[in-house]
Amino acid sequence: MSLTIADLKKGEKAIIVDSSSEDIPLKLLEMGCLPGNIVELLQVAPFHDPIYLNINDSYLAIRKETAALILIDIINE
Amino acid sequence: MSKQINVALIGNPNTGKTSVFNALTGLNQKVGNYPGITVDKKEGICKLSRGVKAHILDLPGTYSLNASSLDENVVIELLLNKNDKNYPDVAVIVSDVENLKRNLLLFTQIKDLKIPTILAINMADRMSRKGISLDIELLEKELKTKITLVSTRKNEGITDLKALIENYKTLSTEPCLDTSTIDTEYFNSLKQAFPNQDLYKLWVVISQDANFGKIDRNELDFSKFKTKSKSELKRLQQKETIKRYQFINGVLKEGQTIDVTKAKGLRAQFDRVLTHKVWGYVIFFVILLTIFQAIYDWATVPMDFIDSSFASLADWIKVTFSGGGKLTNLIAEGVVAGIGGIVIFIPQIAFLFLFIAVLEESGYMSRVVFLMDRIMRRFGLSGKSIVPLISGTACAIPAIMATRNIENWKERLITILVTPFTTCSARLPVYLIIIALVIPEGRFLGLSYQALTLMLLYLIGFGMAVFSAYILDKILKTNRKTFFVIEMPSYKVPLLKNVILTVIEKTKTFVFEAGRIILAISIVLWILASYGPGKEFNNAETIVEQTYPELQGEQLENKVASYKLEHSFIGIVGKTIEPAIRPLGYDWKIGIGLVTSFAAREVFVGTLATIYSVGSALDDDDKTIKNRMANEVHDNGKKVFTLASGISLLLFYAFAMQCMSTLAIVKRETNSWKWPMIQLFGMSLIAYIVALIAFQILK
Numbered sequence: 093m094s095l096t097i098a099d100l101k102k103g104e105k106a107i108i109v110d111s112s113s114e115d116i117p118l119k120l121l122e123m124g125c126l127p128g129n130i131v132e133l134l135q136v137a138p139f140h141d142p143i144y145l146n147i148n149d150s151y152l153a154i155r156k157e158t159a160a161l162i163l164i165d166i167i168n169e
Numbered sequence: 170m171s172k173q174i175n176v177a178l179i180g181n182p183n184t185g186k187t188s189v190f191n192a193l194t195g196l197n198q199k200v201g202n203y204p205g206i207t208v209d210k211k212e213g214i215c216k217l218s219r220g221v222k223a224h225i226l227d228l229p230g231t232y233s234l235n236a237s238s239l240d241e242n243v244v245i246e247l248l249l250n251k252n253d254k255n256y257p258d259v260a261v262i263v264s265d266v267e268n269l270k271r272n273l274l275l276f277t278q279i280k281d282l283k284i285p286t287i288l289a290i291n292m293a294d295r296m297s298r299k300g301i302s303l304d305i306e307l308l309e310k311e312l313k314t315k316i317t318l319v320s321t322r323k324n325e326g327i328t329d330l331k332a333l334i335e336n337y338k339t340l341s342t343e344p345c346l347d348t349s350t351i352d353t354e355y356f357n358s359l360k361q362a363f364p365n366q367d368l369y370k371l372w373v374v375i376s377q378d379a380n381f382g383k384i385d386r387n388e389l390d391f392s393k394f395k396t397k398s399k400s401e402l403k404r405l406q407q408k409e410t411i412k413r414y415q416f417i418n419g420v421l422k423e424g425q426t427i428d429v430t431k432a433k434g435l436r437a438q439f440d441r442v443l444t445h446k447v448w449g450y451v452i453f454f455v456i457l458l459t460i461f462q463a464i465y466d467w468a469t470v471p472m473d474f475i476d477s478s479f480a481s482l483a484d485w486i487k488v489t490f491s492g493g494g495k496l497t498n499l500i501a502e503g504v505v506a507g508i509g510g511i512v513i514f515i516p517q518i519a520f521l522f523l524f525i526a527v528l529e530e531s532g533y534m535s536r537v538v539f540l541m542d543r544i545m546r547r548f549g550l551s552g553k554s555i556v557p558l559i560s561g562t563a564c565a566i567p568a569i570m571a572t573r574n575i576e577n578w579k580e581r582l583i584t585i586l587v588t589p590f591t592t593c594s595a596r597l598p599v600y601l602i603i604i605a606l607v608i609p610e611g612r613f614l615g616l617s618y619q620a621l622t623l624m625l626l627y628l629i630g631f632g633m634a635v636f637s638a639y640i641l642d643k644i645l646k647t648n649r650k651t652f653f654v655i656e657m658p659s660y661k662v663p664l665l666k667n668v669i670l671t672v673i674e675k676t677k678t679f680v681f682e683a684g685r686i687i688l689a690i691s692i693v694l695w696i697l698a699s700y701g702p703g704k705e706f707n708n709a710e711t712i713v714e715q716t717y718p719e720l721q722g723e724q725l726e727n728k729v730a731s732y733k734l735e736h737s738f739i740g741i742v743g744k745t746i747e748p749a750i751r752p753l754g755y756d757w758k759i760g761i762g763l764v765t766s767f768a769a770r771e772v773f774v775g776t777l778a779t780i781y782s783v784g785s786a787l788d789d790d791d792k793t794i795k796n797r798m799a800n801e802v803h804d805n806g807k808k809v810f811t812l813a814s815g816i817s818l819l820l821f822y823a824f825a826m827q828c829m830s831t832l833a834i835v836k837r838e839t840n841s842w843k844w845p846m847i848q849l850f851g852m853s854l855i856a857y858i859v860a861l862i863a864f865q866i867l868k
């Protein structure tokens with residue numbers, strides 16, 4: 093089973109592996125949500141939804157359902 | 170006269186396009202630290218040297234040439250239509266120095282459209298605290314453009330920008346990269362099918378999301394061209410985006426250095442508290458409480474002053490121009506009373522606008538969106554609906570326009586439909602005067618009862634908005650996918666100048682817009698109240714003297730005046746609807762106020778002011794509107810404004826749809842009369858029923 097952005101914990105960083113699912117809005121890709129870029133989870137709202145991220149130096153919030161479509165590898169520091 | 174240069178300001182949301190626009194044109198369009206402040210085109214003129222003028226167009230922000238919401242679509246439509254009278258001779262890409270990488274994506278797309286392009290890198294004042302340095306010369310070469318560093322806050326770089334605009338003809342129109350390599354075969358076949366068209370433009374038109382890309386495809390006949398499936402197109406768009414970022418990363422690697430150790434920022438510290446699971450909500454609530462306390466308590470001093478000034482003004486006119494007869498009366502009773510009814514609310518309305526402006530300018534609004542999204546979604550709304558719902562407390566009209574950045578049509582429609590339930594500033598005059606009449610003074614935990622009542626009314630309005638959204642969500646069907654992306658801007662200290670300008674502009678508009686209607690209505694009302702048909706009106710003196718032979722002097726005058734009013738034209742209207750509103754606890758005079766309020770709510774107070782001043786001969790301590798209303802009695806001697814009738818009126822105004830301008834804007838935004846009509850009848854029906862129940866229980 094592969095990890096997605098929805099599995100990230102607060103403060104964790106990861107590398108995006110795949111964001112090609114059709115249900116990911118293009119806008120998100122244009123904001124830098126592309127394979128190879130780094131994503132960090134900054135804050136979460138109650139129920140872990142929505143979540144506040146730093147993707148490729150863009151600060152943005154997305155809903156959990158979208159986050160669950162973006163595959164990642166967690167970076168261990 | 171020489172030809173004007175058409176300039177379009179384009180860029181990501183919240184990069185300072187409107188600030189640049191204001192700097193270039195000297196105008197004062199609204200600026201705010203929230204993505205999506207500008208939702209429509211705005212035009213202005215900028216004088217360049219030697220008598221040359223530039224026509225500047227401020228546009229909504231967009232992340233790319235693929236529209237995913239209505240405001241973004243404005244930009245794409247303009248750029249794809251060479252025949253548009255605003256089609257730019259030169260595009261100025263306004264970008265944020267803190268996020269050049271993402272800003273350049275749009276830049277490279279515009280370059281591909283072969284429009285002469287200037288790159289204005291804004292917020293240059295933040296470079297040093299973020300440890301950013303740029304090699305401008307190298308960037309200009311790699312990006313095949315002219316670059317200028319701008320800081321609208323420090324007013325730097327604007328002269329350079331003007332010079333670049335003036336010499337736009339020397340700009341290169343060569344694209345930065347060749348997109349057709351993402352699928353050479355496909356692009357070749359496109360080229361063959363439409364040899365006369367610009368290749369990249371074709372691609373943008375084809376790949377446009379059908380939900381928003383209402384771009385006219387007629388000029389291009391795609392029927393004989395084999396297009397790709399939606400998912401294939403999407404894959405290609407993704408490839409395009411990746412390719413563009415590869416190019417941009419390559420350029421920035423050489424042209425930009427960021428010294429992270431120097432980067433300072435309070436984002437993380439602020440966010441830790443303001444978006445906290447518990448504290449975030451507590452702080453939001455405290456902010457709201459403060460706003461109500463300010464509106465109610467702090468504003469009363471200037472208000473009392475204005476109220477008594479207008480009363481003395483009316484008096485003064487009557488005494489000074491006592492020879493003027495009817496005209497003097499019209500001015501003193503109709504015009505001055507009506508205008509006074511609105512001027513008195515300037516302090517409160519200014520306070521409200523002030524708070525909203527500060528919330529927007531600081532960057533806090535996006536945090537509220539983040540906190541509220543989950544909750545709002547339960548009711549069929551989006552987190553982004555919170556902004557219309559909050560700014561709806563000022564006025565529903567800009568609030569409804571602000572829904573344009575909600576990506577999902579259903580969430581947007583529901584937001585439009587329920588926004589008029591939020592307590593707009595036009596309700597404030599009505600609330601304030603009635604609260605002052607029927608709610609006792611006194612304090613609870615330091616907050617006055619009256620302020621708490623006001624807060625409760627705001628909550629009721631908000632609650633009703635959310636509740637009806639929930640119902641609408643169940644009724645309206647849609648199969649479109651929802652999605653939600655919101656940028657979180659960095660925190661900024663609100664620029665005093667921006668805030669003050671916004672407050673003044675908005676207050677001015679409110680007063681003048683409302684003032685116009687009120688002036689017209691109070692004149693018409695006064696005439697309708699001063700004349701009447703039949704012998705009852707014309708022989709009022711004799712009739713009253715005969716019926717009440719015991720009355721003398723002032724009392725007699727009063728009785729005559731109110732008898733006349735009752736039989737004037739407007740009195741007859743009021744009397745006719747009285748049976749329908751009796752059960753709500755209102756008399757026919759309030760009825761007249763209700764009728765005129767359907768033009769605009771704020772007319773209510775002015776109407777009552779006019780009616781009561783016509784209907785009574787003044788004595789000294791009876792001058793202010795409030796006192797007159799407090800002394801109003803029914804025929805049986807009972808007071809008109811009691812707790813029961815007051816609450817009933819408050820609730821009626823909370824729910825009824827009484828604003829022509831809002832209906833007009835809803836018609837425009839939804840493109841049909843169906844929705845505004847549903848609002849008008851639905852909301853007014855709810856208002857009637859709730860007011861009825863409240864009065865019957867309380868009386």
Ligand SMILES: Nc1nc2c(ncn2[C@@H]2O[C@H](COP(=O)(O)OP(=O)(O)OP(=O)(O)O)[C@@H](O)[C@H]2O)c(=O)[nH]1
Nearest residue numbers: 183184185186187188201202205206207230320321
């Ligand atoms: N520090 C700094 N802030 C700026 C500068 N220019 C604009 N801002 C701020 O950036 C925020 C956004 O400015 P706007 O002019 O509303 O941006 P916009 O691009 O028109 O935004 P949208 O219409 O929402 O797309 C505001 O809070 C401005 O005060 C600048 O040169 N320096």
Ligand SMILES: [Mg+2]
Nearest residue numbers: 186187206207
């Ligand atoms: Mg703007």
